[in-house]
Amino acid sequence: MKxxxxxxxxITILFLGLIQLIPVTQSxxxxxxxxxxxxxxxxxxxxxxxxxxxxxxxxxWYSQVAPASWLLAWDVQEGREELNFSxxxxxxxxxxxxxxxxxxxxxxxxxxxxxxxxxxxxxxxxSSQDKHQLREWALHEAHHPNNDRGAFER
Numbered sequence: 300m301k302x303x304x305x306x307x308x309x310i311t312i313l314f315l316g317l318i319q320l321i322p323v324t325q326s327x328x329x330x331x332x333x334x335x336x337x338x339x340x341x342x343x344x345x346x347x348x349x350x351x352x353x354x355x356x357x358x359x360w361y362s363q364v365a366p367a368s369w370l371l372a373w374d375v376q377e378g379r380e381e382l383n384f385s386x387x388x389x390x391x392x393x394x395x396x397x398x399x400x401x402x403x404x405x406x407x408x409x410x411x412x413x414x415x416x417x418x419x420x421x422x423x424x425x426s427s428q429d430k431h432q433l434r435e436w437a438l439h440e441a442h443h444p445n446n447d448r449g450a451f452e453r
Contacts, residue, residue: 333385
């Protein structure tokens, strides 16, 4: 029995060592045209959203260790494909409106940031005031794109 446990441990350690050799791409491409939001909204977005939804991802130490590296790279890739604040101004107006309405919907449903992200990133937790401000900003921008932004400034 002791030999089986020992061999199982050796195989597990070898496996974990070998998977470290599988490369994963973790990149932060250049920011092209970032979202133009009031400073208080920009602050919330950077704190709670940018790690997955921009080219300004902060890759923590565990993002270099497989299999966590695979999961994190995949999550960021999926997040950027869904919504990327670093290329926001490349979106056409119709797409921006859709994304803004989706932001408000995600806030209403409590889906962002995801529950599994928060234990390691407590700073990303959105207060009820953060949620209200983000939601109001998103809905305002969806209904008044670029022509009445000053009315939302603080």
